[in-house]
Each structure stands twice: as structure tokens, then as C-alpha cells.
Amino acid sequence: MSGYPVLTVATFLPLAGAVVTLFAGGGRRARWIGLVTTLATLAVVAPLYWQFDRGSTALQFVETAEWIPEWDVAYGMGVDGISLPFILLSAVLTVLCVTVSWKAVKTREREFYAALLVAETAMIGLFAASNLFLFFVFWELMVVPMFLLIGVWGGPDRVYAAVKFLIFTLAGSVLMLVGMIALQTACDTLDFKALVLARDALGSKEQAWLFAAFLAAFAVKVPMFPVHTWLPNAHTEAPTAGSVILAGILLKMGAYGFLRVSLPILPDGVEVFRTFLLVVSVVAIVYGAYVTLVQTDVKRLIAYSSVSHMGFVTLGIFTLNQNGVEGAVLQMINHGVISAALFLCVGMIYERTHTREIADYGGVGKVAPAYASLLALFCLAAAGLPGLNSFVGELLIIGGAFETGAWFGALAIWGVALGTAYLVWLYYRVVMGATKPKLQALKLELNARELATLAPLALLAVGLGLHPETVLSFLHAPVAELLSLGAGP
């Protein structure tokens, strides 16, 4: 193990970068500070991939310190096999957010990169937190930079989207605050591991209430049907970097919360709500997919596809079996890679065409072959083509769903079929056919910076597809432990 508090450094390095940006980031310097900071953060967390002991279920790289002893609140960091992949993904995606915004963001660059870096602190901190208080602090901290990213640098309807995002997420998270306080009152601790041991202090009824309180927060973030309505607005109006963070990481926070809080600490609550959540997940998959089919705005289409894809994740989590949960976590990573890549693709072409209407596109493949190939790769990956990453995740989830109930599995497969339909149709409308006259005049082909931005995600899409054990090897032990702790299927 490394000799310095690596998780703390990884968490607060971006924050330090944000402060430097605010004070010294005038003009063009801001993006350079952003790039250096995100790369440095990536360099800090990357070695954890090799140093992490995958056989162990214990928290690793643990750091604890006194924080607010008067309130029995400690500072605690530590990762297990479920959280580490998200930290790595956050670090990778933030670098790409900087490079994709390099030319796209022209106003108030200083504040933009500062907000982006604060968001990175919140993301890494949230996944590294080993107690609920710290988790909550980062959870709330995340809202502020996202609110600004959407509202200041977003599209035409950005203010409405930003406020809607803020109110939805806050409405959920304040109930989590009460839940957290009730949990602390009953169990005298907020440490995740200690809470599992202390959960007997809660009666079944209390667990159900607490589960409902946390569900409010997590369901909004995932987002689950029917509280997903903020997502299409937020994703569509956000600047590319904002969409990437929203789709890539922020949506995963809710699902991660289920795995970290609801499943291990409130098993009786899970028992009460499980069927409801399975049904809601399947509704999200199928309904989300149908709504995606009819979208005419590229970004909105990808946004709605996230609703459907996150439905797979929650379906997998609440199957409560090894396949389903492992598949859910893997699919969270996959979706983080692919939806981020799709938003990057859309953002890059939007910079040139300034339209998001699918009808304005057509025949892009002829003028931008490299772009068309990469888009094809990501669309196929999102559709779950064997050999690419989503296939494995969806397969595991559907396998798990069949163990739980045949209908869930069957409807999930229907969701996959619809997913293939909307993605292929999108690709057909944008890339194939005769090139629209307006597009002829534009230089649509990607430049080196943009190719370099997409390349890591393309590699991940192929690499995780061919060798899913890269992520799965982290998950076997902690997921098995999680299921042995929580309510059985």
C-alpha cells in the first residue's frame, strides 16, 4: 500500500485546482490548470487499479481521522471493489470533459473549469467516503457545480433545466438527511461497516421508513421512473462536459447508494419495496425505450436512453443475486463509458452544426468517416452487440432477472431489442444517406484533440467487452459479501 493518504489526495487535489483556477485562471490559463489538475488526479488514482487486492472484501486504502467528535462524526475514506471502478471512471471522464471543452467553452472559462473540478472532488469523494455523513456531504456538494454547469454554460432552455435539476435532487436528498439522522440516532454510528453490524437496533418498520427516505434520494439521482423527468431537460441543456458528468457519473451515485446503504443496512426495507422496485425498473426499461424511439433531438434521445439503461441497473440490483448485482455494477461502468462517449460525439458535431435536430443531419459518414466509425462503435456498444462492453452487463442482468422472475427477464430482453432499434435508427438517420447540403460546407471530421478524447472510451468499450473480468474481478468478492449480508433473494 502506498504511504500517503491517496484517497484524500485524489479527492481534494481537484478542489485545490479549482481554487487555483479561480484565483489565477484568467484567460486561457484556466483550461490548462484544469487539464493539469485532472491529469494529476488521474495519475494519483490510476495506480490503485494495480495495488488493490481483489480477493479481499475489506475496505482498502483506509484513512480515518477525527472530524467533529462532538457529533460523533468522523472523517473516513476507503474503497472496496464496488467503489474503486467508479473512482477510476470519474478520474478518466473528467480529463475528457476538459479536453472536449477546450474550444467549446468560450465564456467565463475560469468559473467553468473551477466548477468542473469541484464536481470531480464531489464524485471521487462520494465513492471514497466510508461513512454516511461524508457521503452525504459530497452528495450535496455535487449539486452546486452541476447546477452552475447546466445553468450558465447550457443550451437555450438552460435555466429551467438547471432549476428543475436542483429542486428534484434537493427534494430527494433532504429526506436522506432525515434518514441519516434517524439512522445515527438509532445506531450511534454512521460508518458504513459499523452500521451493518448495528442494524439490529432497527425494527422492520423503521427499516422500511428509512428505506423510503433513502429511496427518495437515490431514485431521483438514478433516475427511476417516475421521477426521471428532470433528466431529459438537464442532459439536453447541459454543455457537453456537463452531460458527460451527468450521464457518466452522477446517475451512478443513486445506484451506488442502493448498494452502499439500502442493501446492506436495511434488508427488511429491501424486502418490503423489492417487488415494487423491480416493476418500476422494468417500466423504466420499456417505457424509456419507447419514449427514446420518438425523440427528434439527438441529445434528448440519448438522455431518454439513459432512463432505459439505468432501468437495467436497478433491475439488476434488486434481483439480489450474484449475477444480477455484478451485472448491474458492470453495466453502470459500461453506461458511464458509452453514454459519456455518445454525448461527446454529439457535442463535437454540435460545435460545428449548432443543431441537435436529427432531421438536420444525414450522410455525415461521407464527410466524416472517422467520426462515423467511432459513432458506430459506440451505438453498437450501447445496443449491446456481443464483443462490446454492454453485452456482458446486460447478459448478466437478464440472467439474474430470469432467476428472479421470467417476466422481468423477458421484458428486459424486449428493452434490449428496442434499444437496438432506436440506436440503429439514430445512426441511420445521422450517418447514412446523402449528405445534407448544409453539412457539406462544414468541416465535420474530427481533429486530433477530439480523436484523442474519444480514443480512451473506444478502447474501454472494446476492452471491457472482450475482457469484462477487468471490472468483474473487482466485484466478485464484495458482491458476494453484500448479498450474504443483505436480504436473500
Next chain:
Amino acid sequence: MIAFVPQADQLVTGADLVLALPELILVVASLVLLLLARGIRQSPVAGRVTVVAALAAGAASCWVLSRGATTGFAGMFAVDGYAQFFKVLVAAVLVVATLVARKTIAAEKIPHAEYHTLLLLAATGMMLAASSLDLLTLYLGLELMTLCSFVLVGIAVDRPASNEAAIKYFLLGSFASAILLFGISLTYGITGATDYATIAATLAERSLSESPLLFAAIGLVAAGLAFKIAAVPFHAWAPDAYQGALTPVAAFLASGSKAAGLAALGRVTLVAFGPEKDFVTPVLVVLAALSILVGSVLALAQTDVKRLLAYSSISHAGYALLGLIAGTPDGVSATMTYAFFYVFMTLGAFGVVIALGKRGESLDGYEGLAAQRPVTAALMLVFLLSLTGIPPTAGFAAKFVVIVAAVREGHVVLAVLAVACSVVSAFIYMRIAVLMYMKEPRQTAPARFPVALTAALALAALVTLIGGVLPGSLAQWAVSP
């Protein structure tokens, strides 16, 4: 007991006066300013004297306590951690309120000496209220504060709005004072005493829980004190008074008089009426729930920022009461923490309003502020986030600790109501953030601020941020009586 004929051991001695050193410093400073009033009408020296006096009074309160906790003036005056906490807080309010006021009172041609004399005397009353162990001392302290506040609200004699606000505040305020006094007299009638210890002992000894007179006494005292912190349904004066008053005066009222009122309520409910907790708690629950709900919802409709902040202060009074509802030392300590952080974030928000001058008083004025004055907008954002209660700002720590106190005592429904209303208020505060960051500026950039104002804003922001990250040391210091 009220001693109509002073006994030998009840005469005021030199030792008693030493205990009241913080108050005496403020009084002496105010008298000096009055003597010099004609000479320094338009000179900033009065403000400097006030700041120095406030700092000295804050230091004196620490020094007095360092000699050991005790009581003086025949047991009517406490020197303890609780009193010292609020005295330091009042001193801080005085410093910040003086620093933010300078530009405004110069612009409005308010006589410096008179303004600061009133400010000093009001602060004296606040400190006295924090130290009082007797309902009569409490009344004296609160009345000193309130009478000075009436004049401060109306001090801009050329402005009709200011006069109107002062009259409204005065009429309602004197009514509330009468109610408080009536409650005190009923309490005296029932228990035969006005000092907290004897009241508590009598209440504990004789089971008066069934006596309707006692209900009336507690209800009237609580109503009188609720007026001071502008808790619903005794809040009607606040929006008009804040809107009509000069902004620095509104800031002083929203922070200082609220802190003093909470200090008084804390000691009265926990010490004097502690044995009647079963009756005090429901009264406080109603006050808190109504304040939070009404304050948050009515703030939605405001376009005048001072009115908006007035309704915000009403809902914050409700949050602060959540700690007192618990009726435990931990709960009172939570309310103290809340009061402390609330004071700084409110002063900060008012400070930005003052800094922007006329422009700051209506919501439209905030359009595009971030593009014109990025630092001011960022400070305002910090204060707004803190008022909303988003970590890592002090407002979150404050909200957390009072909700913990409420949930520990089983008031989960109230806690849920409180956090639900905080979403409503988030919408209000973030509307200002939206205007600052997401709209194009339509008015000319505000002029540069004086150094004093910048210093005050920096101090408020520092407390708001450090308090959010490391609230522990304050929690240690906030000891209940």
C-alpha cells in the same frame, strides 16, 4: 424573589459591576458618543469607537468568565458559558453591523453619533438579556434592545417608508412587550418569584400542570419572546420593518435581535419553565412549524430582497426553535450553534445587499452580477447556499445539528416538514443565484465598495465556510445554561 427592600447582601457591589463589564463598556462608549455627538455628526469616528467598544466588550465577556462562572446582582445576572457565548456573538454582530453600515449612513446623511449610540445601547440590551436570570432583568434587557430598534428603524427621518416601518414596528412591538410583561406578572402571581431558579423550584414542587393560569403565563411569555425572534404568528412586523428600515438596520435586527431573543427563550424554556416541559414543547412545536412553513412559502412571492430576507429570517427562527423543542441541554446547544451560524450568513447576505446599494434591494438588480462583479456574486452564492443549508457551508452544519436534536426527541414529522420547506426555500435562494449567474447584466456595474464593507463580508464568508467544514469547535463552545 423581587426584593422591594434591599437586604444587605443584595446591594450592588463593586464586584457585581465587574461582572457586568461588557455591558458597561458598551454603555460608556454610547455615553461618550452622545457627549461628542455635535462634534462628530458626519465623521466616521463614531463607527470606529463602536467597533473598538464591541471588541472590548467581547474580550471583557471572555475575561469575566475566565474568573469563574458565577452570578451577581443578587442572583439576577449570570456569568456563565451560555451568556458569554451570546455576548461574543452580539459583539460580533455589532462589529459587522457597524462595518457594513458606514457607506449607507454616510449616503443617507444619518447623524453618525446618534446612530451608533442606539446601536450600542441595543447591543447592551441584548447582552443583558443573555445574562439575565430573572424575568425582570430579561424584560429590561429586551426592552432596551427593542426601544433602540424602534428608533433605528425610523432613523432615516426623510424617508416616509422608514417612518411608516417604525410606527408599525412600534405599535406591534409595544403590544408584544405588554404581553410579555403580562405573562411575567402571571408567572409572579403563580410562583411568587421572578427569578428562574425559584420559578423552576416552585413549579417542580407544586404540581401546577393543571392550572389554566400557568398555561396562560407560559403562553404569554412565549408569545412575547416569539415576537422578538419574529416567529409565526408573531412575525407580521418583520417584513415591513426590514423593508422600510435602512438595510444595515434590517441586518442588525435580523441577526442581533434574533440572537438575543433566542438566548432569552433558551434560558427561559430550559431553566425557568423546564419542569413544565410537557406544556412548553407543544407551544414551541407550533411556533417552529408555522415559522418554517409560512416563512418559506411567503418568501416565494417576494420581489423585494429585504422582504425576502425578512421571510427567510422568519423561517430560520423556526429552524432555530427546533433545538429548543428538544428541551435538552444538547438541544439548546444546537440552537446556539444555529443562532451563531445564522447570524453570520444573514449579515453576509445583507452585506451584499448593502454593497449593491439601491440596485441590491430588488431581485432584478442581481441580473448578471456574476459577470460584472464575480467576487461579490461568489460571496452571495456562498451565503445563499448556507441559508439553503447545503454542505460544506455553515448553514448545513446548523441545520444538521438542530434536526438531530429534534429527531432524538422523536419529532420526526417536524423534521421532515423542516427539510421539505428547505427545498422550497432553496428555490427562493437559488432564484437569486440564477439571476446572478444565468442572466445577462442589464444595469451598470455597481461602484466599488469601501474597505470596511469588504472586511465585513470577508469575515462573514470566512465564518460561513470554516463553520461548515469544522463546526466541531463551536459545538464545544455552545454550552447550554
